[in-house]
Amino acid sequence: MSNTVIRAENLSKKYIISHQLENSSRYRYKALRDVIADGVKSLTKRFIQRSDVEISNLSREEFWALQDVSFEIKQGEAIGVIGRNGAGKSTLLKVLSRITEPTDGRVTIKGRVASLLEVGTGFHPELTGRENIYLNGSVLGMTRVEIKKKFDEIVAFAEVEKFLDTPVKRYSSGMYVRLAFSVAAYLEPEILVVDEVLAVGDSAFQKKCLGKMEDVSTKEGRTVLFVSHSMQAIAQLTKRCILLSKGNIQFDGNTDKAVRLYIAGSKASNKQPAYYQAPLNKTGNHIAWARVHCSEGEGIHCWGEPITFEFALDIPDPRDSLSFSFQVINELEQPICIFWLFDPKVPYRREAGLFILQCQVPKFRLYMGSYTLRTWFSERRSSTLLESLTNICPFEVTMHGTEREDYEWQSNECAYLEDSVWKITSQ
Secondary structure (H helix, E strand, O other): OOOEEEEEEEEEEEEEEEEEOOOOOOOEEOOHHHHHHOOOOOHHHOOEEOOHHHHHOEEEEEEEEEEEEEEEEEOOOEEEEEOOOOOOHHHHHHHHOOOOOOOEEEEEEOOOEEEEOOOOOOOOOOOEHHHHHHHHHHHOOOOHHHHHHHHHHHHHHHOOHHHOOOEHHHOOHHHHHHHHHHHHHHOOOOEEEEOHHHHHOOHHHHHHHHHHHHHHHHOOOOEEEEEOOOHHHHHHHOOEEEEEEOOEEEEEEEHHHHHHHHHHHHHHHOOOOOEEEOOOOOOOOOEEEEEEEOOOOOOEEEOOOOEEEEEEEEEOOOOOOEEEEEEEEEOOOOEEEEEEEOOOOOHHHOOOEEEEEEEEEOOOOEOOEEEEEEEEEEEOOOOEEEEEEEEEEEEEEEOOOOOOOOOOOOOOOOOEOOOOOOOOOOO
16 A cells, blocks of 8 residues: 555646736725715725726736646655745645645645644634634544643643633734644644744744654654755755745755755855845944855855855944944854954044945854844944944855764754864874
């Protein structure tokens, strides 16, 4: 008997997008006196009225979010789904979760599916946490006795004991996700589908969820589909990965190769999300923009490769004790390293203008993980902090391309990974 639990055959999903044609009026507004004169029964529905002319000025475009996607997934596999924004990842999960129907093709699923796709789905906002646990279990086909056996584990994992009898509409997004994931994982569906929604939770809970998903797959023999933009999370949980690009499967196979292809595509796209631009309405701007030039582009940096941090300083009032520094901050908000520029000969101490500062690190040995920058720009003589920015220019360090024998790289092993030479002598 086949142990295939998901079979997708030529899956395609089409959406119709409407566009307003140029030079066409967007809306026809009616004045209140005209509305009253017309004897409307509901004022609020007639303040703004779309005309037949406007409708005729709409063009319709077909957008294929998925095109001829085919694959099979075996029982107990943990599968990563990666790709750039708009690649079709979330659409694929919604089709597999029966949230939306495919335009063409078909999908065959054996077993119960629990999905955690976005904050706000799966729970009834007016019901309490306790009531939603039982509701979700019933939807999955479980009896009340079966749900009750898992109830304490669900609550303990979600850490929402104090709010169990509070309507979930009053939960924070983090509380909501904790309970939703716990319900999905502990009510024992044969297939667990998780989107990037876990990013809403704190880093400790994200680590906890990854550990649980790993147990679900390796120890309990259930199937996991996991979408994430964190290559480290994908590498930690999965050995097989589906790489999507523009609605098509670009690669389906070994996770390491899929991640390398994803990184190569990101590098070719020459995009750089590790970037900050000062808002126009922000007062006290001195840092006009900042960016991190990562080795792989798109905010992904390989361990040991050169990295450049770049800042644009706008100096309207030069002073001879101006100083600039920045820290690299980890996902726990802990400063990992600091770089400073206290050179007394820097030009922005003597003249006004826009100055570009580049800090180059020939071999960046920061260990894998997610990081941001925190900047400090001050006038040291008067101990005046002129501007400080936090959580800007997010980027990720990955260990892909750095070989490790015996076992895989593990998160939170260290902050830095230094080069070293070992010598062994016998006495």
